[in-house]
Amino acid sequence: MAQNTFERIEEKYLLSPAQLGAVHDGLTGHMHPDPFGRSTVSSIYYDTEDYRLIRTSLEKPDYKEKLRLRWYGTPSADSTVFVELKKKFDGVVYKRRAQLTAAEAEAFLTDGKLEGDAQVLREIRYFMSLYRPVPRVLLSYRRIAYTGAEQGLRITFDDSVRFRAGMLRLNASSWGREILPPGQTLMEVKASGAMPLWLCRVLGKNEIYPASFSKYGTSYRDYIYPEATRIEKGESSYA
Numbered sequence: 001m002a003q004n005t006f007e008r009i010e011e012k013y014l015l016s017p018a019q020l021g022a023v024h025d026g027l028t029g030h031m032h033p034d035p036f037g038r039s040t041v042s043s044i045y046y047d048t049e050d051y052r053l054i055r056t057s058l059e060k061p062d063y064k065e066k067l068r069l070r071w072y073g074t075p076s077a078d079s080t081v082f083v084e085l086k087k088k089f090d091g092v093v094y095k096r097r098a099q100l101t102a103a104e105a106e107a108f109l110t111d112g113k114l115e116g117d118a119q120v121l122r123e124i125r126y127f128m129s130l131y132r133p134v135p136r137v138l139l140s141y142r143r144i145a146y147t148g149a150e151q152g153l154r155i156t157f158d159d160s161v162r163f164r165a166g167m168l169r170l171n172a173s174s175w176g177r178e179i180l181p182p183g184q185t186l187m188e189v190k191a192s193g194a195m196p197l198w199l200c201r202v203l204g205k206n207e208i209y210p211a212s213f214s215k216y217g218t219s220y221r222d223y224i225y226p227e228a229t230r231i232e233k234g235e236s237s238y239a
Contacts, residue, residue, distance in 0.1 A: 006093070009092060009193075010093045011195075013203075015185045026201075030148050038142065040140060041140065044068060044138050045216050046069070053065070058214075068084050069109060081100060082105075083098045083109065085123055137168075138164050139176075150191075151192065153192075158188070159180065163177055
């Protein structure tokens with residue numbers, strides 16, 4: 001059964017091709033691809049009409065939260081998808097998610113109606129009543145994930161990261177504007193405790209340092225906000 005509650009530290013790194021190869025070599029004997037292997041991950045991020053949640057997040061407060069609908073591949077109406085409420089406080093990430101069918105998730109995120117009174121559903125309903133969020137951005141990327149012997153350690157590698165602000169539907173293909181710097185891969189290290197020494201050595205030897213990179217934040221800062229400014233001036237060029 002899939003895990004639906006997470007509490008962990010997450011660090012992000014932007015890797016050059018050479019650094020990516022070195023990390024993959026360093027994982028040998030310590031980690032292996034998880035059961036999903038390589039997959040296409042897509043998420044619709046929900047926010048207020050004025051992008052309050054991502055604007056707050058970019059200010060790097062001690063506490064922030066977001067709501068997203070996540071799926072793998074191209075789902076049908078009865079495919080399993082995840083409605084995720086993600087919070088970060090004092091450097092620790094807390095994620096709660098509900099596994100639903102695509103049809104259930106779309107109905108739930110539209111009107112909050114769904115049978116059941118699980119704690120995570122109550123938390124999501126409260127979030128929705130507080131912020132009245134709507135779909136704002138769709139992000140998709142190719143991911144390969146690794147797990148290892150150390151309990152709670154997971155490393156993911158994302159490339160071809162694309163975003164779009166239109167056609168925010170589960171059954172739409174994963175096209176969009178590339179937002180990663182050319183030739184770079186986004187690595188995320190997720191651990192329930194301290195990072196293992198062998199991994200610290202791999203990162204240090206290859207001069208790999210944490211990077212502040214948010215997929216949704218980058219989409220808003222670099223594309224959505226500038227375009228909104230152009231629209232106000234009557235200079236819109238974004239399609």
